[in-house]
Amino acid sequence: MTVPAYGAHAADKPLEPMQIPRREPGPSDVQIEIAYCGVCHSDLHTVRSEWGGTLFPCVPGHEIVGQVSAVGDQVTRFKVGDTVGVGCMVGSCQQCASCRDGEEQYCTGTGFIGTYNGATEDAPGHTLGGYSQRIVTDENFVLHIRHPQDQLAAVAPLLCAGITTYSPLRHWNVGPGKKVGVVGIGGLGHMAIKIAHAMGAHVVAFTTSESKREDAKKLGADEVINSRNSEEVESHADTFDFILDTVAASHDLDTFTNLLKRDGTLTLVGVPEHPHPSPSVFNLIFRRRAVAGSLIGGIAETQEMLDFCAEHGIVADIEMIRIQEIDEAYDRMQRSDVKYRFVIDNSTLSA
Structure with a gap:
């Protein structure tokens, strides 16, 4: 299946609408309709290839909040309708000492698989991120969101920041x-x-x-x-x-x-x-x-952080944008002209 997304075809090109492939949910997969996606400085660095190694087309976004729309028959921790998040990782070897310790971000086997620009068997051969309508992710890298519904946009940056x-x-x-x-x-x-x-x-x-x-x-x-x-x-x-x-x-x-x-x-x-x-x-x-x-955190610790923030009423201070404003947001982010995090309303992809 294909879904609407925003991405770039080259480092010197603006982000633009595109259709991207998403796999059908496998036995351990969770399919998520993305409501909001935070905008991280890493998105800008990657899409403009400032760190090198960017794979194109590049669809950034690793601060994802949405609702579960389908689950594989072996999924036990999530059900359709759950509010969930996906952060910076969608996979790791699950075998090395770091993975066994719940520190998947330090995986020494395959290395962790980034939510975008990471190697994958799915077309086009690398992961495509949250500037899109939908994502399909192994349940081991999906997180429960327990904040109230009216805070969900401001929860998105918690998945990275x-x-x-x-x-x-x-x-x-x-x-x-x-x-x-x-x-x-x-x-x-x-x-x-x-x-x-x-x-x-x-x-x-x-x-x-x-x-x-x-x-x-x-x-x-x-x-x-x-x-x-x-x-x-x-x-x-x-x-x-x-x-x-x-x-x-x-x-x-x-x-x-x-x-x-x-x-x-x-x-x-x-x-x-x-x-x-x-x-x-x-x-x-x-x-x-x-x-x-220090590099992000493991999945268990990320869930702990989300629960801690829900308990203490902590969310990010955000400015909501339409996906069509993303290049302007990148330029403003470079000037530190945001208090303090942009978040994309992914419903604007349909526009």
Whole structure:
């Protein structure tokens, strides 16, 4: 079967309407009618081949929320009519140590299969994402959504931005009594502030935009630091248990490692176009500090994150767009002209 979608035929071409193939549901498959799809910076990087390796035609989208319309005869966890989500992965080897531990994002067998631009036996030979009317996915990579119906559009970014920030916050035991920094107040950063606040931490937001100071406090930050104000920054030296750096542009990491307590960790989740300058070794060895990285989260942890956010009333701050506005949204996203995440109303595909 074919379904309406939006995608690009080349890196230098705009996204345009197209018909794409979707397989009939197999025994363990869940067929989902997509209601909303969040717009991630990774979508832009991939469709414009800024990271290289993009397979065309490219249909992005890995922040998917919709309703189950069919299930295979071996599916046990979902039924027709369920509200569900699909995030950044639709497959992995399920055999390696990481997969057995529920950390499919670190699969060392086949590597995880991305929701788009991942190798697959389905035509056209690579996965096609959520800028489409429908998706068919193995039930092991489908998630229950328990938020109210009127929040579903704002839930979509949780499938990437939410889990990308929740996973490191959980892994490094963020909670009451911990002082936590969040660098950057964008699509990722605004979710990190909300989640860390709900976890009970003392949250400090770092921004280069003085205009975002009040916004950060409304999101849940207890303090806001202008990272261009050296005196303001240095007054917090040696005080942070954990800092989550969400900025996707190359910058000086020493500014933030210097703020960590002994045994503190700076974790990077933003992927810059060019490498960061190498951090000073002295800043690390004299406090046993660490610089680490984190990639999304496993399926079980993503479900945990969705349930946590439903319990605490957490969703993304979004701007809804029609699919026909996607190229304009990409341009605005590059200018950081969105608070804080675009979400596509997939019903506009029929237009």
